[in-house]
Amino acid sequence: MHWAKILGVGIGAAALLGLGIILGHFAIPKATEPLASSVSDSQDLDLAILDSVMGQLDASRIRENLRELSKEPHVATSARDEALVQLLLGRWKDSASGLDTAKTYEYTVLLSFPSTEQPNSVEVVGPNGTVFHSFQPFEKNLTGEQAEPNVLQPYAAYAPPGTPKGPLVYANRGSEDDFKKLEAEGINLKGTIALTRYGSVGRGAKAINAARHGVVGVLVYTDPGDINDGKSLPNETFPNSWGLPPSGVERGSYYEYFGDPLTPYLPAHPVSFRLDPHNISGFPPIPTQPIGFEDAKNLCQTYPHSHSLLPSNLNGTSAPDSWQGALGCEYKLGPGFEPNGNFPAGSEVKVSVYNRLELRNSSNVLGIIQGAVEPDRYVIYGNHRDSWVHGAVDPSSGTAVLLEISRVLGTLLKKGTWRPRRSIIFASWGAEEFGLIGSTEFTEEFLSKLQERTVTYINVDISVFSNATLRAQGTPPVQSVIFSATKEISAPGSSGLSIYDNWIRYTNRSSPVYGLVPSMGTLGAGSDYASFIHFLGITSMDLAYTYDRSKTSARIYPTYHTAFDTFDYVEKFLDPGFSSHQAVARTAGSVLLRLSDSLFLPLNVSDYSETLQSFLQAAQENLGALLESHNISLGPLVTAVEKFKAAAAALNQHILTLQKSSPDPLQVRMVNDQLMLLERPWLSETRQEFYACLFHVLWAPNTASVATFPGLANAYARAQEINSGAEAWAEVERQLSIAVMALEGAAATLQPVTDL
Amino acid sequence: MHWAKILGVGIGAAALLGLGIILGHFAIPKATEPLASSVSDSQDLDLAILDSVMGQLDASRIRENLRELSKEPHVATSARDEALVQLLLGRWKDSASGLDTAKTYEYTVLLSFPSTEQPNSVEVVGPNGTVFHSFQPFEKNLTGEQAEPNVLQPYAAYAPPGTPKGPLVYANRGSEDDFKKLEAEGINLKGTIALTRYGSVGRGAKAINAARHGVVGVLVYTDPGDINDGKSLPNETFPNSWGLPPSGVERGSYYEYFGDPLTPYLPAHPVSFRLDPHNISGFPPIPTQPIGFEDAKNLCQTYPHSHSLLPSNLNGTSAPDSWQGALGCEYKLGPGFEPNGNFPAGSEVKVSVYNRLELRNSSNVLGIIQGAVEPDRYVIYGNHRDSWVHGAVDPSSGTAVLLEISRVLGTLLKKGTWRPRRSIIFASWGAEEFGLIGSTEFTEEFLSKLQERTVTYINVDISVFSNATLRAQGTPPVQSVIFSATKEISAPGSSGLSIYDNWIRYTNRSSPVYGLVPSMGTLGAGSDYASFIHFLGITSMDLAYTYDRSKTSARIYPTYHTAFDTFDYVEKFLDPGFSSHQAVARTAGSVLLRLSDSLFLPLNVSDYSETLQSFLQAAQENLGALLESHNISLGPLVTAVEKFKAAAAALNQHILTLQKSSPDPLQVRMVNDQLMLLERPWLSETRQEFYACLFHVLWAPNTASVATFPGLANAYARAQEINSGAEAWAEVERQLSIAVMALEGAAATLQPVTDL
Incomplete structure (x- = not known):
C-alpha cells in the first residue's frame, strides 16, 4: 500500500532530523529570559491597553484577511493549505506585528480523498x-x-x-x-x-x-x-x-x-x-x-x-x-x-x-507570546485552517479574526508597549475537517504539560454564521469573563446596545443567582475545543456571531461545506461591512486579554453550581422514583453537589478577601491554580468505559433524554430497555459513584489547600 | 450476607452525617490563614533548624513508641488498631508537640479473616x-x-x-x-x-x-x-x-x-x-x-x-x-x-x-503542618499502622520513627520557632497488610489534588530490617536529596563514618556521572508508596536500615508476619539500643525537611538520565537484533532519551543560573513545578492495558528478563513465545511508541516553559 511505503521512508529521516534538532536546541544553553523584570508580579489587567486593542481591531483588515484566506480551495494538506501555513508563519514572524516565536508542528495522519x-x-x-x-x-x-x-x-x-x-x-x-x-x-x-x-x-x-x-x-x-x-x-x-x-x-x-x-x-x-x-x-x-x-x-x-x-x-x-x-x-x-x-x-x-485512504503530512502552526510574569500559564486561542472547498465561512471567517487579533497584540508587543502576564498561544490547526485531527494530535503530544499549565482554550472556528447576535458555548466558569467583556463592547449596527444587551434579547435564561442573563450553550465535539475539554479537562469556550432564530430555522448556514461557501457569499449575505466579524474579534480579544492579564483569573467557578443543581434536579425528577425502587439513592449526589457549591462559594469569598489586601504573588498563584485546575477531576479515571477521548463526567455525550450527568443518564436509559437485568442497574449505580467521585474531587480542589 | 447488611445501614447514616459536616464546615467562612507573613517568599532551608532537629531525634523515645505500638496485636480494624488511631490523634493534637490539624479518614473496605x-x-x-x-x-x-x-x-x-x-x-x-x-x-x-x-x-x-x-x-x-x-x-x-x-x-x-x-x-x-x-x-x-x-x-x-x-x-x-x-x-x-x-x-x-470476607471500617490518620509560603505544595510522609500480629518490626518500627519525627517538628511548630515553606502531611495508613488499602483509597479519593500538588511521597514502613546499613528505594531524582542528607549524619556504631560512607561499603555502583555511589533500589509495589508512584506518578521513596548481605541470605527478617515479630525481638536481635532506628529517623527527617523547606526542590531530574540510558542500552543489546528483523526500529527511543537528557541538563543549568541571581518567587515556583511534575507524563494514557493501577511506563512490573521499559520487555517476551504472530509484534511496536511518547512528554515538561 502506498502510504505504508511513505511511512517507511519517513521514519529514518525523521528520527535523524529530530535528533539533530534536539541536540542543536539543547546543547546550547539558552540565556534565562529577561522578561519578568519589565512587568510587576502584582500588576493587573491594564484597561487602557484593553481599550487600545478594542479600538485597533479593524473590520477592513479582517475583510482583507478573509479575501486572501478564501481565495482558493484549501483542503487539508493541499498545496494551498501549505501556502496558508507559510502565510501564518509570515504574519507571526513579522518584525513589526509578529509574535515572540512561531513554528509548525507536523503530523502524519490518515486522510480520505475522492x-x-x-x-x-x-x-x-x-x-x-x-x-x-x-x-x-x-x-x-x-x-x-x-x-x-x-x-x-x-x-x-x-x-x-x-x-x-x-x-x-x-x-x-x-x-x-x-x-x-x-x-x-x-x-x-x-x-x-x-x-x-x-x-x-x-x-x-x-x-x-x-x-x-x-x-x-x-x-x-x-x-x-x-x-x-x-x-x-x-x-x-x-x-x-x-x-x-x-x-x-x-x-x-x-x-x-x-x-x-x-x-x-x-x-x-x-x-x-x-x-x-x-x-x-x-x-x-x-x-x-x-x-x-x-x-x-x-x-x-x-x-x-x-x-x-x-x-x-x-x-x-x-x-x-x-x-x-x-x-x-x-x-x-x-x-x-x-x-x-x-x-x-x-x-x-x-x-x-x-475514495482512497492516504497518509498525509498535516501541520499545525503555533505562534507564542511569552508571558512576562507566569510564562508557564497558557491561554490558548485556536482555529483550524483547512476547509473543504474555499471555506470562506468555515473556517476562514475565524482565521481572519485570529490574524487580526494577533496583529494588534503583536504590534503592541513589538513596540514594547505591552507583554501579557501569562503566555498566549495562537494556534492554526490542520485537518480539522477530517475529525479534529491537528488539535487532537497536539493534545496527545503535549498532554501532561498542557493539562498542568493551560488556563483556558478559546476556539473561534466559524466566527460569523450570521449577523444577529453573539453565540457563546463553554463551560460555566467562562460565563463571567464573556459577560464582562461583552458589556463593554458595542454591538454592530445602530442599536446603540452593547453586545451583551443585544445578546440577551435573542437568547436568555433566568438564573437563580443573577436573574435574566444571556444563555450560554454547552460544548459538544464539533470543533477543536473537543480534545481540550473532553480529553484534557481544560476550561474551554467557542465564540461566534449567529442567526436571528425568528427569521430562519436553517440547520446551519446554508452553504456549509459546499463549493458555494465563498468570500462573496460572506460579503453579500452574512456580514456586509464585516461589523459582526469585528464584534467577534473584539469579544474574543477582550476575553483573551482578560484571561492572560488579570491578576486573578476571571473564571467564576461558582457558576458551575447552577449546572450541577440542574443536573441533580433533572436526575431527581426524572430518575429518582425508579432508582429508589431499585434501592439506588441519589443522596450521595445531593451531598456532593452541596459540597461543591459550598467550596466554590467559600473560594470566591477568599478571593474577595485577598483582593482587598495586598496579596503575595504566591497566594495569587495558588488561588489561580485552583481555578485553572477545576475541571481536571471531572475526567473519569475509569476511562475505557467512555468511548474515544470523551472522558468528561459532565460533558461526555448524553444520548439519553434526561439532561443530567451523561454516564448516569445513558446507563439509566439502557437499564430501562427490555431484557435489561441486575447488571444494567449495577452499572447505573457505578455511574452514579463515578459522578459523585468527580464532584467530590472538584470540591476538594476548591477547598482551602491545607484542608485535605 | 452479613457485610451487605452492614453496608445498607451505613449508607443512609453516612450520607446524612456527611451532609451535616459539610454544611457546618463550609457555611461558616474561615478567616484567611495568616501564615504567609512570618516566613519570606525566598527563604531557603535553615541549617540551624535542620541541625536542631537531627539532635532532638531521640533513640529512647523511638524505643518507647515501639513498646507502646507493639504492645498488643493490632490487625486492621481491630479494637487495638482503633486504639492506635486514637493514640496517633492524641500525639498529633498535643498542645506542646502536635501538628496544625489531625483527622481520621474512614473507608469501608473488604477484608478477610479466619x-x-x-x-x-x-x-x-x-x-x-x-x-x-x-x-x-x-x-x-x-x-x-x-x-x-x-x-x-x-x-x-x-x-x-x-x-x-x-x-x-x-x-x-x-x-x-x-x-x-x-x-x-x-x-x-x-x-x-x-x-x-x-x-x-x-x-x-x-x-x-x-x-x-x-x-x-x-x-x-x-x-x-x-x-x-x-x-x-x-x-x-x-x-x-x-x-x-x-x-x-x-x-x-x-x-x-x-x-x-x-x-x-x-x-x-x-x-x-x-x-x-x-x-x-x-x-x-x-x-x-x-x-x-x-x-x-x-x-x-x-x-x-x-x-x-x-x-x-x-x-x-x-x-x-x-x-x-x-x-x-x-x-x-x-x-x-x-x-x-x-x-x-x-x-x-x-x-x-x-475464612470470611467482611466489610469493615478502616481509618487513615492524617496530621498536617500547614506550609508558610506554599501551603498547596505537599510533602507526604507515611506508613501503615495495621500489623498481622504484634507487628513490632512490620510496621511499628516505622511508626515509632514517624511519631518521633512528628514530635520534634510539632514541638518546633508549637514553640513558634519554625514553620515549613511547604505543607507536610503525616499519614498513618489503615489496612495495608490486606493490599495497601488505606493509602490506595486515599489516592483514589484525592486523586487530582494530590497529583497536582504533591512534591514527594516518603514511605518508612519497616524502618529496621537489620542494623548494618541504609537501604533506599526510590525514583532517581530522590537520590540527590538522600545523598545530601546521609552525608551529614553519623552511622550507628563506632565506625565514625557517615550513613552515606557506611552505605557505600555495603552496596554501590559505578555511576558514569558521579563515579562510585551507594546503589539505590527501585520501587516495586510492596508498601504504601505503590499507589503514589504507579497510580498518581508522584516522586516516591522508601527508607530503612537493613542487612549485611554477607552475613545472611534471609529472604526477609525471619519473623516477618508471624507472632514472633515482637518488641523483644527488635530490642534483642535487630537493633539493641535503637541506634539504627534513630539513624533512619534522622535520614527521613532530614530528607523531609530538605523537601519541605528548600527554596529549590532538591530533586535532581538529571539523575533519571542514567536509568533511561541503561533501559535503552538493555533494549538495544538484548532486543535490538530481533526487533530489526521485524522492522521495528529503536531509533525513536534513542531520540527520545537524548531529548530527555538534554532537557534535564538544560533545566539544571537554568536552576544554577537562577540560584546565582535573586530569583522572583514565581520563577522559583515555575521551576519547582517542572521538577514536581516530572513523573506525571510517565503514566500511560492507554491505561486499560496496564493491569490494576500500575500505569507507570518505567516502573510497572517487568515480568520479562530484560531490564528495560516494562511494556516493551513484556510485549517482546510474549512475541517470542511459540505461536505468536504479527499481532504480538504489532503490540511490541505499540509499547515502544507508548514509551517514546512518555519520554517525550517528560522532556516537554522539563523544557523552557514557553518552548512548546
Whole structure:
C-alpha cells in the first residue's frame, strides 16, 4: 500500500532530523529570559491597553484577511493549505506585528480523498444495465469559483470504495429507529440503497446503522426544509440569496470519533505505532455518497403535473409525516421506483465510490507570546485552517479574526508597549475537517504539560454564521469573563446596545443567582475545543456571531461545506461591512486579554453550581422514583453537589478577601491554580468505559433524554430497555459513584489547600 | 450476607452525617490563614533548624513508641488498631508537640479473616477417614505473647473457604513453570493438594497457578533455607536467635492487586458502588493455608534414622536440585505419601479453610503542618499502622520513627520557632497488610489534588530490617536529596563514618556521572508508596536500615508476619539500643525537611538520565537484533532519551543560573513545578492495558528478563513465545511508541516553559 511505503521512508529521516534538532536546541544553553523584570508580579489587567486593542481591531483588515484566506480551495494538506501555513508563519514572524516565536508542528495522519481519475458517481440503472439517469458529479458552476481546478468532488470522507447497486429506500435521518421503522413496515432492507437526510444523527452513524440492517449503500442529502426554510428554486438560492443552491452538496468527515484514526492516544509522528486501517472502528462500513437536493428529487416524479405537490417517484407506502421534507412531492418509503414513474420497472440505484485512504503530512502552526510574569500559564486561542472547498465561512471567517487579533497584540508587543502576564498561544490547526485531527494530535503530544499549565482554550472556528447576535458555548466558569467583556463592547449596527444587551434579547435564561442573563450553550465535539475539554479537562469556550432564530430555522448556514461557501457569499449575505466579524474579534480579544492579564483569573467557578443543581434536579425528577425502587439513592449526589457549591462559594469569598489586601504573588498563584485546575477531576479515571477521548463526567455525550450527568443518564436509559437485568442497574449505580467521585474531587480542589 | 447488611445501614447514616459536616464546615467562612507573613517568599532551608532537629531525634523515645505500638496485636480494624488511631490523634493534637490539624479518614473496605469459632486446619487423613496427623493450628507459645487473646490464627487472607482433600504434591514455589514441570513428570495434578514454598512468586499467584492445573488446595510454608540460612532447630531460632521458630507462619494478603477489592478506582465510601465479591479477579480461587516448616516436615519421614539426611515421606521421583530446601530430607514430588512412610498407604491431606470476607471500617490518620509560603505544595510522609500480629518490626518500627519525627517538628511548630515553606502531611495508613488499602483509597479519593500538588511521597514502613546499613528505594531524582542528607549524619556504631560512607561499603555502583555511589533500589509495589508512584506518578521513596548481605541470605527478617515479630525481638536481635532506628529517623527527617523547606526542590531530574540510558542500552543489546528483523526500529527511543537528557541538563543549568541571581518567587515556583511534575507524563494514557493501577511506563512490573521499559520487555517476551504472530509484534511496536511518547512528554515538561 502506498502510504505504508511513505511511512517507511519517513521514519529514518525523521528520527535523524529530530535528533539533530534536539541536540542543536539543547546543547546550547539558552540565556534565562529577561522578561519578568519589565512587568510587576502584582500588576493587573491594564484597561487602557484593553481599550487600545478594542479600538485597533479593524473590520477592513479582517475583510482583507478573509479575501486572501478564501481565495482558493484549501483542503487539508493541499498545496494551498501549505501556502496558508507559510502565510501564518509570515504574519507571526513579522518584525513589526509578529509574535515572540512561531513554528509548525507536523503530523502524519490518515486522510480520505475522492479519486481525481475516477470520480464517484450515482446512477439509476435499468434491469438490463442501461443507465437512465446520472446524478450530478459536481456542483454547478454558478459564480465561476465552483469550476476552479482544486474544488474537491463532493464525497463522504472515510467511506470505503465500492460499487453497490440495489433498490432505493427512503430512510429519513438514517437513525437506528428509522431503519427499524422501515423493517416494521415490512420492507426487506437487505441489498437496498438508503437515501437519507442530513441532520439528527452523525454523518458516519447513518451508514453504520444502515449496514446493521443489510443496506449496501447510502446516499445523504440536505433537505431544503432543513437548510433553506423550504426554498429550493435557483432564483431563491445563492447567488440570489444566502440559500443553498439545488446542486450544493455538504461534504464532511464520516469518521465517528476524533483525532488521527490510526494513532489513538499517541501523537501521529512518522515513527508512531499505527493501527491497521482495515480494522478501524468508527469508519462507515459501506459505500456512502452525499448528493444535492436537486438529485434527491429523484424521489419525486418530475413530469409536468397539475397538482402543486408532485407524485412520489418511489414505490411503497407513504413515509410518516415527520419524515416528509420540502422537495415538493410526497415522500414514499420504497423499496424501488414506482412502475409508472420516471424509470422503467425494476430500475435500481448504483453508488460508485472510489475514495482512497492516504497518509498525509498535516501541520499545525503555533505562534507564542511569552508571558512576562507566569510564562508557564497558557491561554490558548485556536482555529483550524483547512476547509473543504474555499471555506470562506468555515473556517476562514475565524482565521481572519485570529490574524487580526494577533496583529494588534503583536504590534503592541513589538513596540514594547505591552507583554501579557501569562503566555498566549495562537494556534492554526490542520485537518480539522477530517475529525479534529491537528488539535487532537497536539493534545496527545503535549498532554501532561498542557493539562498542568493551560488556563483556558478559546476556539473561534466559524466566527460569523450570521449577523444577529453573539453565540457563546463553554463551560460555566467562562460565563463571567464573556459577560464582562461583552458589556463593554458595542454591538454592530445602530442599536446603540452593547453586545451583551443585544445578546440577551435573542437568547436568555433566568438564573437563580443573577436573574435574566444571556444563555450560554454547552460544548459538544464539533470543533477543536473537543480534545481540550473532553480529553484534557481544560476550561474551554467557542465564540461566534449567529442567526436571528425568528427569521430562519436553517440547520446551519446554508452553504456549509459546499463549493458555494465563498468570500462573496460572506460579503453579500452574512456580514456586509464585516461589523459582526469585528464584534467577534473584539469579544474574543477582550476575553483573551482578560484571561492572560488579570491578576486573578476571571473564571467564576461558582457558576458551575447552577449546572450541577440542574443536573441533580433533572436526575431527581426524572430518575429518582425508579432508582429508589431499585434501592439506588441519589443522596450521595445531593451531598456532593452541596459540597461543591459550598467550596466554590467559600473560594470566591477568599478571593474577595485577598483582593482587598495586598496579596503575595504566591497566594495569587495558588488561588489561580485552583481555578485553572477545576475541571481536571471531572475526567473519569475509569476511562475505557467512555468511548474515544470523551472522558468528561459532565460533558461526555448524553444520548439519553434526561439532561443530567451523561454516564448516569445513558446507563439509566439502557437499564430501562427490555431484557435489561441486575447488571444494567449495577452499572447505573457505578455511574452514579463515578459522578459523585468527580464532584467530590472538584470540591476538594476548591477547598482551602491545607484542608485535605 | 452479613457485610451487605452492614453496608445498607451505613449508607443512609453516612450520607446524612456527611451532609451535616459539610454544611457546618463550609457555611461558616474561615478567616484567611495568616501564615504567609512570618516566613519570606525566598527563604531557603535553615541549617540551624535542620541541625536542631537531627539532635532532638531521640533513640529512647523511638524505643518507647515501639513498646507502646507493639504492645498488643493490632490487625486492621481491630479494637487495638482503633486504639492506635486514637493514640496517633492524641500525639498529633498535643498542645506542646502536635501538628496544625489531625483527622481520621474512614473507608469501608473488604477484608478477610479466619473464623474464631472454627479455626482453619490441615490434616493427614487415612483412606478410611482416620486422622493420622493434625498440623499445628497456631504458633507455639514461646515468649507468652503468642498465646495472647488477639493473636490471629495464621491464614491466607482472601483465600476462599472450603475443605478440599487429595494426595499431596510438592510444587516448589508454585509458579506456572513449576506446575508445568510436575505435569511433564507425568503427575496428574487434578484433585491434588500442592505444598509450596514462599518466595519468587506472589502469594496469591501460587493458588491461581495451581488452580489452573486442577489442584484443589494449596499449602504454603517458609523453608528454613530461604529464611534461616538453613537453621531449623528450636535452639537455633527465636527466642535464642533472630531465626524463625519451627512453628512460625507467615500470614499475608493473597489478593494479587492493591486497594479495596470491591471499589477499584473509587474511594471506598459507604455509599460507593461495589463489585460483587464473588466476581473479583485476583483472589485465590481455591482454599489455601500457610503453615510452619515444622509441619512442612511431613515431607520427610520423621522416624529415627542413621543417615543425616532423612528419607522423603512423599512418594514419586526426586524433586530437581533447585527445588530442594533445608528441611533435612530429600524432597520428592509425590503424588501422595511413600507407602513405607509415616502414614498408611492412600493417606491424603485435607485442608479446611473457614475464612470470611467482611466489610469493615478502616481509618487513615492524617496530621498536617500547614506550609508558610506554599501551603498547596505537599510533602507526604507515611506508613501503615495495621500489623498481622504484634507487628513490632512490620510496621511499628516505622511508626515509632514517624511519631518521633512528628514530635520534634510539632514541638518546633508549637514553640513558634519554625514553620515549613511547604505543607507536610503525616499519614498513618489503615489496612495495608490486606493490599495497601488505606493509602490506595486515599489516592483514589484525592486523586487530582494530590497529583497536582504533591512534591514527594516518603514511605518508612519497616524502618529496621537489620542494623548494618541504609537501604533506599526510590525514583532517581530522590537520590540527590538522600545523598545530601546521609552525608551529614553519623552511622550507628563506632565506625565514625557517615550513613552515606557506611552505605557505600555495603552496596554501590559505578555511576558514569558521579563515579562510585551507594546503589539505590527501585520501587516495586510492596508498601504504601505503590499507589503514589504507579497510580498518581508522584516522586516516591522508601527508607530503612537493613542487612549485611554477607552475613545472611534471609529472604526477609525471619519473623516477618508471624507472632514472633515482637518488641523483644527488635530490642534483642535487630537493633539493641535503637541506634539504627534513630539513624533512619534522622535520614527521613532530614530528607523531609530538605523537601519541605528548600527554596529549590532538591530533586535532581538529571539523575533519571542514567536509568533511561541503561533501559535503552538493555533494549538495544538484548532486543535490538530481533526487533530489526521485524522492522521495528529503536531509533525513536534513542531520540527520545537524548531529548530527555538534554532537557534535564538544560533545566539544571537554568536552576544554577537562577540560584546565582535573586530569583522572583514565581520563577522559583515555575521551576519547582517542572521538577514536581516530572513523573506525571510517565503514566500511560492507554491505561486499560496496564493491569490494576500500575500505569507507570518505567516502573510497572517487568515480568520479562530484560531490564528495560516494562511494556516493551513484556510485549517482546510474549512475541517470542511459540505461536505468536504479527499481532504480538504489532503490540511490541505499540509499547515502544507508548514509551517514546512518555519520554517525550517528560522532556516537554522539563523544557523552557514557553518552548512548546
